[in-house]
Amino acid sequence: MTTPNPLYDDLQWRGLIYQSTDEQIPHILNTPRTVYVGFDPTADSLHIGSLLGLQVLRRFQQAGHRPVALVGGATGMIGDPSGKSDERQLLSVDRLRENVVGIERQMRQFLDFDEGPCQAVLVNNFDWMRRFSFLDFLRDIGKNFPVNVMMSKESVKNRISRDGGGISYTEFSYMLLQAYDFVHLQQEFDCSMQLGGSDQWGNITAGIDLARRLHGVQLYGLTWPLLLKSDGTKHGKTEGGSVWLSAERTSPYKFYQYWINVDDSDTANCLKFLTELDREEIQDLEKQVAESPERNIGQRRLAEELTRIVHGDAGVKLAQKATEIMFGGEIGDLSDATLLDIFSQLPSHQIDAQKLNDGLSLVEAFVLAGIAKSKGEARRAVEQGGAYVNNRRVQDVNYELTQNDLASESVVVLRRGKKSYGLLRIS
RNA sequence: GGGGGGUUUCCCGAGCGGUCAAAGGGGUCAGACUGUAAAUCUGAUGGCAGCGCCUUCGCAGGUUCGAAUCCUGCACCCCCCA
Incomplete structure (x- = not known):
């Protein structure tokens, strides 16, 4: 009879429990734990794919556990073969460093880093991995990994059975690094649980095995299912x-x-x-x-x-x-400030007020604003009824923009199709 | 080493001396329908000027009044026999 645990129950209800290394986990979660999730620094920003991991960590933090977000500065140099069909492009050290900085900043929006018993911790595995010499790593860590066990992991098997690229020794070694991360975090922060997507299962269990062999410590792992859309593709x-x-x-x-x-x-x-x-x-x-x-x-x-x-x-x-x-009606009676604020991310183009007075063809304006690649393309859009000025459809190919087409003091809003907007700023 | 096949517009894939800016499909874009959806249907899809011009069919030359289509050389890919 396990003690019910509100956090675990909630996770279960949400469908976030996919695999678990121990059925005692709900019970274990009744005492505050330190848990970790790893993130890939493949870019200087996280994307939607990382949301789930961040939110899971956040749930743990709110339930009274201490979250550790691990940024894979070292593992990112290697490339996780899990779920990948091809050998990964390696990132440069500089690139990685920049990425880690950007990611750290974003983490703060999700986790509470203020002092307290549940204070979130951000670590970069490059910090401890860099000090490991190859020989030390082989002696201390590699020794504990039977190759036949490694070969039987899904992530490796999938790649080896493929006739194509196969897997490099580098990526093959990836799981040792992640396994060691777990052990390191256990030593350093008393971290006892690793969370991750179901594709991380093999890496998580590798860490658990390593901790047992090395220090006789029992660690735990949970995975969530991959968040896929109903058509089977990834989100984001x-x-x-x-x-x-x-x-x-x-x-x-x-x-x-x-x-x-x-x-x-x-x-x-x-x-x-x-x-x-x-x-x-x-x-x-x-x-x-x-x-x-x-x-x-x-x-x-x-x-x-x-x-x-x-x-x-x-x-x-x-x-x-x-x-x-x-998605509303015609645009008009707005201030420059409002429009520019709202459309700040859109392609825009400055043009001379004189040009507007001289007559600027709609077709040309579309090209200038960057929402049509060529005049031919712009013309087609107009002919097919897909061209709008301030959300008002214009079907005359020879239409010329004038002062009357300003939506605000100095902005004309052009639109092609349903969602593609571009601005013309008159100065 | 010998023999054969291929390289076409974003992708796949027809074309095999003029009627080819190049069939068809996919993708993409736009329209209708809708819920800013899905499915479906319609149209468009090298560039510029509007029925004309320019740039495209691996690369470089050549034969022709005229080539994506023929010839020569080069590059890359695939298959078969040793």
């Missing part, structure tokens, strides 16, 4: 590339929009996995999505919650206001 990829957490790479508006556009069938899952809304509220939203999906209530709430966590209240406000304007 759009036509424009990944959805990032940094406002510079993905504007709050775009971030918000990503979640607004989540499929009905994926909404409940996202709410459970990623938000901190409670059970009643999520069930209520689920019901509303089922009853009147056209109202997008679940998506709206999801977008709002996540945008708030990542970009704050100001970000939410900006995103919602932008949404209102972008």
